[in-house]
Amino acid sequence: MTDQPKWTPGPWQADGEPWNRIVWSAGDNRVCFMAHSNGLNDERDLATSNLIAAAPDLYAALEMAQLWLDFDGRFDMQGINAALAKARGQA
Secondary structure (H helix, E strand, C coil), X not given: CCCCCCCCCCCEXXXXXXXXXXXXXXXXXXXXXXXXXXXXXXXXXXXXXXXHHCXXXXXXXXXXHHHHHCCCCCCCCHHHHHHHHHHCCCC
């Protein structure tokens, strides 16, 4: 695995009222994302905040998949490598 990127450490959690979704880090209680909704897209705002809250876990799982799938060179790693580079700010 590579050096850990400098984002706010996980785990992250999504919380809040339908009009005020917050994603925050349980590790140091920092707010990472906040969505103020007009109440018209509550379901979408909740789904977005849940996806953002899952980002550290998704990153770690994808990094592990990269390690295992690239082991013998049989898999096309282009999508995995591109997604990890984007998360690291390298794309």
